[in-house]
Amino acid sequence: MRRKKIFLLGILSLLSFSIYSQERKISFPVVIDAEKVNFLQEEKKVIAQNKVKINYENIIINCEKAVYDAKNNKAYLEGDIKITSPKGTIFAQSAWYDFKKKHAQLEKIKIESSPFYGRAKEAEKIEDRYLLKSGYVTTCELEEPHYRLQAKKIILYPHQKIIAKDVILFVGKIPVFYFPYYVQSLKEKSSPFQLSAGKNKEWGYYLLSRYRYYFSSKSKGKIILDWYERRGLAEGLTHSLKNRWGSSLLKLYYLEDKFYEKGKLPSYVPFRRWNTQLFYSLKKKKYSLISEFNKFSDKDFRKDFFYREYEKEPHPLSYLLFDYYLPNSSLSLLVQKRANHFFEETEYLPKFEYNFYRQRVSKSLPLYFSSKDNFSNLTKKRANSGEDDDSLRFHSQNLLSYSSQIKWLKLIPYVGGDFTYYSKNIYSQDTERVVFRGGIDLSTKLYRVFKLDTSFLGEKIVKMRHIITPILSYGYIHPPTVSSSHLFQFDEIDNVSYRNSFSFTLENRVEAKNDRKVWTFLYFSPSLEYKLKEKGRGSHFDSFKIDLEIYPKKEVFLDSDFWYDIEDRAFKQANVDLGFQKDKYKVKFGHRYSRRESSQSTLSLYYKISPKWEFRNYLRYEFKEGKFKEQQYILRRDLHCWLMDIGLDIDKEKNLTFWLIFRIKAFPKVHFGLEHTYHGAKKSY
Structure with a gap:
């Protein structure tokens, strides 16, 4: 039987003016291609059978049978249905499709919208979202997925997010976790649930967990629940918020340390250990506002539980800085107050500053002038002491250049x-x-x-x-x-x-x-x-x-600087960063030398052993002490839709930390701060 192609709005208009009147409201024609096509002129319907293909705007529908109602611009579909659009692909056995509203009702469906795959007994497509009923979603494309998130109702916004309530995580056929509320942004690479287990000298056996909640792209966070065999149970929260009033981040953590009861802590460390941190920023065309509040129970808190953060900034400040931009100048206000008595800090209560940027001040001569004026109420607070130094200070710096x-x-x-x-x-x-x-x-x-x-x-x-x-x-x-x-x-x-x-x-x-x-x-x-x-x-x-x-x-760089003292005939400082990479490996080497203080080398290596196995390591060696300060070895296994990391960290050649992390391959980012990777210097290629 020869194939027939019907352009509704074209051929149907010859059959009935009423059909034409209805169809001409459609912005693009519905094109039906099939081996067998019947026209029901009185009912204003088209029945297509065998290898049916329907084109409408950017949607392509394939099925075995379609009944198209030209009057309502709807179609009933059945038999090996495949609906393809930029948002993804849907497979179903039967469906109603409203072309005008882009609304569909489907039965026994399978959906593919990268990186997610889903199945459900019933589903609805409502504009740009899918509603799955009694179904599941997963990032595993296999017919029997390695894991799945199952719920009675799942809402999928392709390329944006997934929302579900009362979700059960199945690994194979075994239920392992329950989520009362689940949201996963598809625009981020962070895993919604994160688990890391391991052991070290200070913590004993431990289990770290992070559950990411997601209200919107501008309001999201993590619930933290950590168990340390030797230290106790800890809970925490981080939440980020963005709106027209700025961006903020809140970080909370609390632990009742068992080491306190055992007398294994210094006298200045309390039983209840915690941190409260708040970061805020607002940037506008005319002004900006940046603020931080960092409060800790004791000076060793981050060193004991968030060592990577401690390495980057051992002494975080609490302050508020406001900048107002003027033509060729700026005004600023700094308020800085010590929040932790165990740190030595300078307080500015407040500091006002006016900056006049370098400007030409003469039409006839190339004269330029710049200045900086500030007034400060200063107090130098000493650590764990009531003694301090204080003074009011006015400072003016002026520079004239030609x-x-x-x-x-x-x-x-x-x-x-x-x-x-x-x-x-x-x-x-x-x-x-x-x-x-x-x-x-x-x-x-x-x-x-x-x-x-x-x-x-x-x-x-x-x-x-x-x-x-x-x-x-x-x-x-x-x-x-x-x-x-x-x-x-x-x-x-x-x-x-x-x-x-x-x-x-x-x-x-x-x-x-x-x-x-x-x-x-x-x-x-x-x-x-x-x-x-x-x-x-x-x-x-x-x-x-x-x-x-x-x-x-692009794959090779060397960045170095050296400072040689001529009188002493010796290098005072030296820094070298070298890196090169290929498809299967990356190597980065760095050396930091400071005379009479340190001579330290770092090495970071990545090697792809096979399509399923990867190896990474980080080494930091202190030549003046003749020993490693830190060694880290990580072996990664690709488990199809999961990534498994087995890690070992050796700190100062005596404290061993072992960990195991499972990551969803589509969302590999985790936030435990266990890994240490040397990034090298700038690469201005």
Whole structure:
């Protein structure tokens, strides 16, 4: 039987004017293609059978039988139904489909909307969402999924989120967990439920759990429930909120530490251990507001339970900072109050500041002026002490510069001065300090272009440009009228001393170009400082610094800087970061050297052993102590729709932490802070 193709609104209009009148309201024609088509003119219906295909806007429907009602723009479908749209694919045995409202009622359905798959006895498609009744969803595409989330009612918003109540998590055929309310954002990669089990010396056996709740993309959080064999049961909460009033994050955690009862804690650590942290930010075109509140039960709390956070910021502050932006200037207000008595901090109650950005102040001359003025009510709080230092301080810093070009030479001489008033110095007297400063910067720029036809490490290069910028700087700070030793040291403003020096920098930048891009291939900047008439040392070369960066291709980088003390003939500091990667492996190496303090190397390795197995590790070695500070080894197994991580962390060669984490493959992010990965330095490719 020959196939027939009907364009309703075209062919049907020839059969009946009433059908045409009804159909012409549709914005796009319904196209029906089938092996067998019958027209029921009086009923205004089309019956299509055998390999039916219906096209409507961006929807394609395949089935074995379709009865299309032209009057209502609806169709009854049955037999191997497949509905394909940008939102996903639906399979069903029977369905009613309203083309105008894009509303469908389906039976015995299967849905595919990446990354989720679902099945249900009945379902409804209502505009851009699906309602599954007595069904389940999963990220496993197998007919018998490894796991599923089952509920009587599930709402799926394709590519947005899933909402369900009274959800049971099945692993295979075994029910393992109950969720009274479940929401999963499909725009994020964080797993909705997270479990990690392990063991270490301080905690014993432990089980860490995170349950993510999701009210909306602007209001979401995590409920935390952690069990430590040796420390007890802990509960916590994090919640983030975004609206027109700004963004905020609340973090709470509470534990009654068993070590307290056993006498294993220092005397300053209480039985009830906790933290309360609140972060807030608001950014507008004219102003911004940033605030933090960090309160802890004791100074060791984060060190004991959130060590990764402690490493990044061992001493978090509590403050409120408001900035108001003006044309060419800004106003700011800082209020900083100590929240934890066991930290030493400077309080600003408050600090007002006005910044006038560098601006040209003369039409006839290239004169530029900038200034910074602030008034502060200062208190230096000592840790665990009632003693403190306090003073009112007014500080004004002004700088006048002249920018000129004499042929190939650019000159920027400058002169400036600081005036600072203190209501109290270390002798409890008010005092005024004046500081004069000045200097000049001279520079030029030279370049040469090289045409090439070569490749380096597989990266094609057709042209290179070498830019050389020699810079000679002279800086002078006159001895302050009041020595820093006579002032309380609240911040960097109070620590100003005599300085008289030259510095020479030879900045080299090599840019590479090919058919696809232009990038910085190499940056090399050595600099040398010569100090004049330094007290007790006379005039001398002081330091030699080198900044070296190489980016030959996207997968390879080297970033390093060195500080060499000429008089001592020794390196004071050195930092090196090196990385390279291929499809199957990534290697990142770093070294940090600080004379008389530390010489530490870090190594991070990733290797894909096979399609199912991956290995990662992190090593940190202290050469001055001759031992590892930390070792971490992680083996990952791909379990089809799950990822299993087996991890081992060795801290200071004695404290072992073992853990096991299961992640949903489609949502691999977890938030336990157990893993430590070396990220290296910036990669300005």
